[in-house]
Amino acid sequence: MNRKRFVNRGFTLVELLVVIAIIGTLVGLLLPAVQAAREAARRTSCGNNLKQLGQAMHNHLESKRYFPARYTMHANYSWMLLALPYLEEQRIYDQTDYALIPSMLSDIRLWWTSSPQGSQGTRYNALGCNTNGSTSNQNAIKRMRASVFICPSSPISSVTRNCTDSVTGHLDPSYSGVAGASDAAFRTVTPAAPDRCGGAVGTDDGTCTNGIFFGPTFRSTRPSDYTEVGRRPQQVADGLSKVIAIGEQSSFGWAPDGSGGVVQCRCRASGCFGWAHGGPGDGASRAANSTIVARPLGTLECSRPLIGSTRPNPVVSNLDVTAAFRSAHGTGAQFTWGDGSVSWIEEGIDFTLYQRLAIVDTATVKGYSR
Numbered sequence: 001m002n003r004k005r006f007v008n009r010g011f012t013l014v015e016l017l018v019v020i021a022i023i024g025t026l027v028g029l030l031l032p033a034v035q036a037a038r039e040a041a042r043r044t045s046c047g048n049n050l051k052q053l054g055q056a057m058h059n060h061l062e063s064k065r066y067f068p069a070r071y072t073m074h075a076n077y078s079w080m081l082l083a084l085p086y087l088e089e090q091r092i093y094d095q096t097d098y099a100l101i102p103s104m105l106s107d108i109r110l111w112w113t114s115s116p117q118g119s120q121g122t123r124y125n126a127l128g129c130n131t132n133g134s135t136s137n138q139n140a141i142k143r144m145r146a147s148v149f150i151c152p153s154s155p156i157s158s159v160t161r162n163c164t165d166s167v168t169g170h171l172d173p174s175y176s177g178v179a180g181a182s183d184a185a186f187r188t189v190t191p192a193a194p195d196r197c198g199g200a201v202g203t204d205d206g207t208c209t210n211g212i213f214f215g216p217t218f219r220s221t222r223p224s225d226y227t228e229v230g231r232r233p234q235q236v237a238d239g240l241s242k243v244i245a246i247g248e249q250s251s252f253g254w255a256p257d258g259s260g261g262v263v264q265c266r267c268r269a270s271g272c273f274g275w276a277h278g279g280p281g282d283g284a285s286r287a288a289n290s291t292i293v294a295r296p297l298g299t300l301e302c303s304r305p306l307i308g309s310t311r312p313n314p315v316v317s318n319l320d321v322t323a324a325f326r327s328a329h330g331t332g333a334q335f336t337w338g339d340g341s342v343s344w345i346e347e348g349i350d351f352t353l354y355q356r357l358a359i360v361d362t363a364t365v366k367g368y369s370r
Helices: 013-064 079-086 090-095 135-143 351-357
Strands: 159-161 167-171 175-180 244-248 253-256 262-265 290-292 332-337 342-346
Touching (some): 013 332
Parallel strands (some): 175 290
Antiparallel strands (some): 244 332, 253 262, 332 342
16 A cells, blocks of 8 residues: 655745745834824824813813913912813822912912012022912922823923923923914004014014903902912903913924024923923913914924033923914824813914914904814
8 A cells, every 4th residue: 555655844945934924014014003193193183182171161161160271379379280180190290389369468488488568580480480379389389290182193202391391290281272373463553552472573572362261360359368369251352262271282393493494392381390380480471381373373493492411412491472273193283172072183274363263352253264
């Protein structure tokens, strides 16, 4: 009887190379799709952050009958601190000096170690540039790490150095409130009807009163009732769904380095102060964590970089309240609107229309379809 012999043979080198080539081709085809899916998920997460910030604005409105003020006069905190109780961060809020102070007349030792009647440079020594204020306050500011303030696609570190170059680890938000834009976008500016937001491009002067984030104003002149009031919905004459309130600053920009070159820069409204600082400070009308729309959407350039010998790229910060909104997700940016909704605006938007979207009372047909 004939017996057949079965010989086990392995792969030849050619066959192995063919298999490897096929696997490599499949990986090459699938990897971009996986990366695109991950970026789509990060973009969605970023949009959800903006949605939560918009919801916090409206929860504040339901509780107080006005939106958070752009900054607080006593202690100079930003609107982000006022939103904390509505972002499930009540514990951090309760530990800050702002929550412990009942009136503006009692705000001693929040930003300074000397008397509040000391020199202006001492009185307005911005939080994040020193270790003044109570221990509880400083610890709370440094511990705040709410992911709702950080875009997951942003290549920028989520913490910032302070103005004196020492690393403090203050959260550096990827988002900024909209302070407004020049009235020249919709009317003639005259001495009799001056511009409510006339800061030049590149300024650190945050004076602007025609956006959703403005103020504060005071409910009463009585010292016992210095309640700081933000924008009320009835003041948004163009309608909450027609005015942008919060936008992205999630990608790097660049700034002149003072010697004919450029330096990579955060180019954010938070400047070197981090999430807590609101302004004004150092005797000027600076306001952090809110942006004047004076540059086209997506502009990478900003001004007033803070460049020091111990501040290597890419941690350079800036003092420029007109640093543009821009996104790590593409050519445009996501925005929260006054009604709490979120949508994407492309970079190609007409600049005048874009500025009008930042103003609450243009009384014009803005003609923008989301």
